[in-house]
Amino acid sequence: MWGWTKHGDGKHLTPGEVVRPDERLSWPRMVGFGAQHVIAMFGATFVFPIVMGLDPNVAVMMSGVATILFLLIVKGKVPSYLGTSASFVGGVFAIRAAAGGDTAGADAIVTGAILVAGLVLALAGLAIHFLGVEIIHKVFPPVVTGAVVMLIGFGLAFVVADVYWPQDHWVALITMVITFLVIVLFKGFIGRIGVLIGLVTGFVLSWLLDRAAGPVTSVLPGQNLRDAAGNPCPVEGTYCVAAAFPHDRVNFGQVAQAEWFGLPDFHGPDFRFSAVLLVLPAVIALIAENIGHVKAVGEMTGTDVDPYVGRAVMADGVSTVVTSAVGGSPTTTYAENIGVMAATRVYSTAAYYIAGVIAIFFGLVPKFGALVAATPGGVLGGVTVILYGMIGLLGAKIWIENRVDFADPVNMVPIGAGIILAIGPVSHFIAGEFVLEGIALGTIVVLGGYHLLRAIAGRSLKPARSEAG
Secondary structure, three states: OOOEEEOOOOOOOOOOEEEEEEEEHHHHHHHHHHHHHHHHHHHHHHHHHHHOOOHHHHHHHHHHHHHHHHHOOOOOOOOOOEEOOOOOOOHHHHHHHOOOOOOHHHHHHHHHHHHHHHHHHHHHHHHHHHOOOOHHHHOOOOHHHHHHHHHHHHHHHHHHHHHHHHHOHHHHHHHHHHHHHHHEEEEEEEEHHHHHHHHHHHHHHHHHHHHHHOEEEEOOOOOOEEEOOOOOOOOOOOOOEEEEEEEOOOOOHHHHHHHOOOOOOOOOOOHHHHHHHHHHHHHHHHHHHHHHHHHHHHHHOOOHHHHHHHHHHHHHHHHHHHHOOOOOOEEEEOHHHHHHHHOOOOOOHHHHHHHHHHHHHHHHHHHHHHHHHHOOOHHHHHHHHHHHHHHHHHHHHHHOOOOOOOHHHHHHHHHHHHHHHOOOEEEEEEEOOEEEEHHHHHHHHHHHHHHHHHHHHHHOOOOOOOOOO
16 A cells, blocks of 8 residues: 555656556656646535535545545555545535524534435445445446436536526626536646636636626525515524625635634534435435446556455545544545546556645645635536536436336336436425425435336346446
């Protein structure tokens, strides 16, 4: 794990050469590769904490801790970076709606639910390690896995439509188009940080519009609360809602107050059973995602990584437990960084250890976190509409790669129903305050409905042709 062999002279690579996980180039070059991995993960790793209402500084810092922990658990055999997972966004949004919005109490409930989900993911990884990866294909065949990934992405459409886009629809549209162009027109590294470039461009545009055109009039969640008569009211709810008012798109008030150096704002978890149920469906997506990413790394490096699939899933779960215990975001292995490896053909785990250390350093700059938190809602709308859509389409990719037959009603009926329930989002009241809705309800219908109908039809599962994440 620690004794990397220097590749050649450590300075030059001939065409076709690769740097294997247990090799390295010269340390200055490895620092450069590590920094590139930080930039590659940075866009999504700080966007999703903001979307979930969590501290992006804590998320960035703990992503470094999580990555180092992951590498230790997989014994350096699977080079990967662990950034913030998008799979929990829908569940977190539902938790906040029930827990009072963007408050310290809701933050604790959110991270408590994520911690339990991380523990479940770690136990699933432990089971995979001892029982073999095929156990996953029996419970979560490609038709189910693809559906869960899809409903997680498309089930977040209401966040864009109801929360972010209305805050400044023109900035949202321009940010979306800029992100489109950067991702498609630029190849290699620039294209891979298209989301980050779109965010920065939208941020600057919002600031310029504040100077040139003045404030925008729109609704900001949790602000300017009014009752039916238009009078101020204290707590957001059914009869007390946020109303539109003129405001600057960018508010640097918290940035000015933040320190340059110091620990980010950690907080402990609060455990609520009803909240845990809302995020558990994300575990299914993370299992599929991790397996797919590990397979991709194995193909690139030309090594058999199957013995480490369980370790990788378990490591992701353990990392999520550690990060959420201090108020951080859920983690997952990042396809962005796998893409960087594919482009550079440098698979050295040394680059990931360096990336982890750099991320921890960034987390120790509170002013940076405050600046990120000042990102306008319109900008987030333009970026999240792309990110959520891409997550949803990954589900379709899983179906295509595994040749799922939708002429079979056993596949089509529960999958279609579950996706619609998530996109709605549809709420189903069980008893008292216990409600299943959106992504959680859709996942239960997909998983339970598929296996129920297959059992009624008396069919056995066919082995999956391939895994996708």
